[in-house]
Amino acid sequence: MEQTKSGHPAPPPGGEVDPALLEILVCPLTKGPLRYDRARGELVSERAGLAYPIRDGIPIMLPDEARKLD
Amino acid sequence: MRQAYRRWAGVYDEVFGAVSRAGRLRAVAAVNAMPGTRVLEVGVGTGLALPHYAPEKRVVGIDLSREMLSRARARVAERRLGNVAGLVEGDAECMGFADGSFDIAVAMFTATVVPDARRLYREMRRVVRPGGELLFVNHFAAEGGLRWWAERTLAPLSRVLGWHPDFTLGDLLENPAAATEITPCPPFGLFTLVRVPNRPAGG
DSSP states (O other), X not given: OOBOTTSSBOOOTTOOOOXXXXXXXXXXXXXXXXXXXXXXXXXEETTTTEEEEEETTXXXXXXXGSEEOO | OHHHHHHHHHHHHHHHHHHHHHHHHHHHHHHHHSSOSEEEEETOTTOTTGGGSOTTOEEEEEESOXXXXXXXXXXXXXXXXXXXXXXXEEBTTBOOBOTTOEEEEEEESOTTTSSOHHHHHHHHHHHEEEEEEEEEEEOOOOOSHHHHHHHHHTHHXXXXXXXXXXXXXXXXOSSGGGOSEEEEESSXXXXXXXXXXXXXXXX
């Protein structure tokens, strides 16, 4: 994992999300599981073909705001 | 709705905060008195209620307004609200939470601003475990008396904040008899606290 000068892991681009919150998040469309892509700061729904962004530690669970997967 | 909130985000706390304070405090007190620690606040807005939850309650807030959520986020940081597990930008009628994720879901002043209140209710039932609790604080249409007068007086404010003056309990609950507790809140009983147990089927 990437390290900062202080030795702590570098914060992900979208900001930190509480692990307890990550655990209960699902795709709002399929209600299926999400994969947390920490490096990109995204929550990926393979089934919906969407990646939901995280901004300032706030997951944006809106299909209209999600990135379409290729 | 998002547009309306964007426009009003600046004065929202001052105007809406004062009018809605009693109802909000009563709802949070009811949440704090309930068993279970996993709480979802639907329509968390600028997080006016967040500092009032008991420390043992783990609160997640959802809202559609990015502007409001950024204010809520600042409030959480400023007040060091360690029991706020997270904020989510999302649609209350179609939430990205797994079934049964919460013990309690509370929606304050939210049922009248979503396009379909019954869909909101069904979605809240889904994300709360069977046997959990749903709480609503809202303005429900009055039939007469002091409340009717207050509603008429505050009608311009209602329009600004996106209330529906003729919203009834039946617009929210398919079966209004499912509510086990209906408590009027000050001022003038303008807002009502409604408690609905999340029974496994029906309701």
